[in-house]
């Protein structure tokens with residue numbers, strides 16, 4: 001069902017419309033997915049794709065922009081799309097904070113650079129702010145789009161390629177046990193292990209439950225059906241509790257290359273044991289994986305560290321802080337001390353000066369809005385997003401002219417925002 005709403009200035013002659021899904025296919029929801037496929041250069045969606053889409057976006061706000069009817073190019077299709085839904089991020093020390101997740105951002109090629117993305121983004125951020133959500137989060141196809149809207153890179157992903165021949169030998173015996181599992185029979189276990197991961201890792205972004213469809217191979221959008229090559233292995237700790245699960249695909253019949261589709265490990269021992277199992281599979285020569293923990297113990301846990309090659313480092317999560325008071329109050333702080341900073345925000349949501357006082361490592365911060373910015377380091381809100389999980393360091397951002405201030409002010413930003421743990425996010429959305 002489509003309903004009209006107009007909380008932002010929409011460029012003439014376009015109109016903003018909200019589409020929602022109750023989980024079943026409707027013409028309006030189908031047309032959103034068709035527009036998304038057009039924008040992302042995907043194959044035209046089949047009935048099976050449209051059915052899955054309607055389920056997956058149930059309850060999400062599918063914001064669309066339409067041109068006056070009849071649309072001469074694609075009757076019924078919106079020219080721009082953006083989906084928004086509430087989820088959670090781990091802000092450190094096990095705190096999960098409600099956050100707006102933004103995805104499926106597209107503008108039809110014939111309507112680009114007319115301010116339609118800006119309209120959709122302003123609308124989504126205004127609503128999140130009104131609803132009291134302190135953050136918006138997204139993952140990006142291009143690095144140049146979202147900084148202007150106040151998003152900063154907040155988590156990173158790295159890819160590895162592992163030599164899985166006789167050279168792969170661990171220098172210790174990880175605890176627990178690894179076993180194979182029917183990929184279609186462990187949905188609850190996958191959800192349980194991810195939930196433990198999400199609770200344990202600063203920077204983790206929650207996943208929608210349908211993620212298990214991809215991990216199990218039940219549904220692969222690229223195949224327009226199931227992926228029957230998916231295999232799964234599970235790690236149990238010494239008490240028999242599952243704490244790691246991997247889905248992987250072997251390239252072909254009798255193949256020698258593994259691609260890890262999804263790895264969730266809540267402890268270093270679970271992670272290392274899962275790698276070892278994959279590397280021990282007969283006929284396998286290489287393993288490729290993405291989203292590997294930036295602090296992975298693997299290269300330190302093998303006798304020959306050159307069997308682990310890091311092939312790509314990239315941004316994963318982008319964080320937009322909307323409410324600095326709340327964001328700082330719910331952050332897990334690892335260092336005692338104080339810092340004062342002034343935030344600039346061209347969209348106005350987070351402009352101001354704040355003083356943070358932390359009495360002891362691990363204690364919550366006292367967050368005070370102050371009127372005098374004389375003794376404050378100055379940074380833009382995107383840089384604050386990059387500092388938030390400890391991924392961007394204060395001295396690096398200062399060297400890049402993203403933070404200005406005296407040496408002491410910058411040292412205070414660097415020290416207070418640095419974290420003892422390393423943020424780890426494994427969710428693309």
Ligand SMILES: CC(C)(COP(=O)(O)OP(=O)(O)OC[C@H]1O[C@@H](n2cnc3c(N)ncnc32)[C@H](O)[C@@H]1OP(=O)(O)O)[C@@H](O)C(=O)NCCC(=O)NCCS
Pocket residue numbers: 039040104105106107108111112113114115116117118119139140141142144145148
């Ligand atoms: C990226 C995309 C959504 C931009 O939409 P758009 O309606 O053309 O963007 P707008 O006209 O609202 O532009 C807003 C601002 O972003 C800039 N911008 C837009 N797309 C950009 C891009 N790909 N790279 C750099 N800057 C970009 C514009 O120049 C403009 O800057 P300004 O406000 O400082 O003048 C659109 O080109 C698209 O659909 N691309 C393919 C799908 C895609 O990549 N989606 C992003 C998914 S994460």
